[in-house]
Amino acid sequence: MSGRKARSTATAEDQETAILNAAASEFAAVGARRANMDEVAAAAGVSRSTLYRRFPNKEKLLLAVAVDAYEKGMLRLEASVAGLGPREAVVEAFATGADMVGTDPLLSRMVLEDYEVRGVTASINTLFIEMVTDRVAATLREAGAxxxxxxxxxxxxxxxRLVISYLENPATDPERATPDAARDLAQTFLAPMIY
Incomplete structure (x- = not known):
């Protein structure tokens, strides 16, 4: 029997999905600095060469994981506000976002714990703000703004920008760091800004 690894018959899209899922688990478990590309390749069921062909270094992989997490998060936020008016949508999106960061291990690690991630994503921070702003504004327009x-x-x-500030510098009082507190804050201060 040969020592060669069997060639994967997965499509390029399936391989990329497997890599992103494996990398998300690795980054959530150990953080950006300690994440191991070999562990990601093994967990994804791809060779090292396949992994490095798609993502030449850990920074590119981390950025792809962050973009994937952003897209999944935006889809969840958009689903959470379906059928709501604009002010109610602001409140529900704010509370859902707080819940996601508090309960999703990857988002929690990326947003609250891992300063390495911030260093990588800082280079796209302005673009990220513009993308999120455009998408949320379109969602609120669809909601009736x-x-x-x-x-x-x-x-x-x-x-x-307020959400980013709250995420980077969370409230020290645990009572203010709950989805209900986020909902109250959004209802009181953010929703009135939208009409």
């Missing part, structure tokens, strides 16, 4: 586009965009950008 009637304010002028420029005002809606400014209000949403302020919301996004």
């Amino acid at each position: 009637t304010m002028p586009d420029d005002l809606l965009h400014q209000a949403v950008e302020l919301h996004v």
Whole structure:
């Protein structure tokens, strides 16, 4: 019997999904610095060469995992506000986002614990803010927001920047770090900005 590894018959898309899932688990478990590319390849069922062909280094892989997490998070937020009016959507999105960061091991590690991740994602921070702002503004417009586009965009950008600030510097009082507290805060201060 040959010592060669059997060639994977998975499609490139399936391999990439497996790599991103394995990397997300690895980053959530041990953080960016201690994450091991060989462990990711093994968990994904791909060779090292396949992994490095798709993601030449850990930073590129971490960035891809962050983008994937962003997309999944946005889809969850959009689903959470379906059928709500604009102000209710702001409140529910804020509370859902707080819950996601508090309960998803990868998001928690990326947002609250792992300063290595911030170093990698800082390079796309402005682009991230613009992408999230555009997407949330479009979602609120679909929910019925009637304010002028420029005002809606400014209000949403302020919301996004506030969320980032809260995530980077969470409340020290555990009672203020719950989804219910996030919902109350959004209801009191953020929702009135949207009409």
